[in-house]
Amino acid sequence: MGVEDGEHHRGEQDSVPPQDHLVQTPVPQQDGQQRAEGRSVAVPVTVVTQAELEELQAKAAKYDQQRRLARARDEKWRKSHPDEVKRRTRERVAAYRARQRGADQ
Numbered sequence: 001m002g003v004e005d006g007e008h009h010r011g012e013q014d015s016v017p018p019q020d021h022l023v024q025t026p027v028p029q030q031d032g033q034q035r036a037e038g039r040s041v042a043v044p045v046t047v048v049t050q051a052e053l054e055e056l057q058a059k060a061a062k063y064d065q066q067r068r069l070a071r072a073r074d075e076k077w078r079k080s081h082p083d084e085v086k087r088r089t090r091e092r093v094a095a096y097r098a099r100q101r102g103a104d105q
Contacts, residue, residue: 048056078085
């Protein structure tokens with residue numbers, strides 16, 4: 001056939017089964033409804049008007065600005081209190097490791 005037999009022919013392909021052998025048709029469930037196969041899940045879609053979209057975008061911009069300001073405040077505090085940042089980090093890591101040890105046992 002190919003590499004397994006010690007032969008290798010460039011450009012040759014093994015035979016591919018017909019398409020109908022590769023596709024599985026969904027089978028109806030007990031309740032008569034069909035389910036999505038695999039991990040795909042139908043996501044509900046909400047349709048909004050242009051005015052609603054603009055309102056949502058304005059709210060998103062407001063929250064983005066609030067997050068930027070909060071991050072700037074946090075960074076400023078971290079720079080002015082490096083010892084406290086190190087202490088809190090040590091405590092957080094120690095607590096995490098203690099939880100991990102407890103979960104392993």
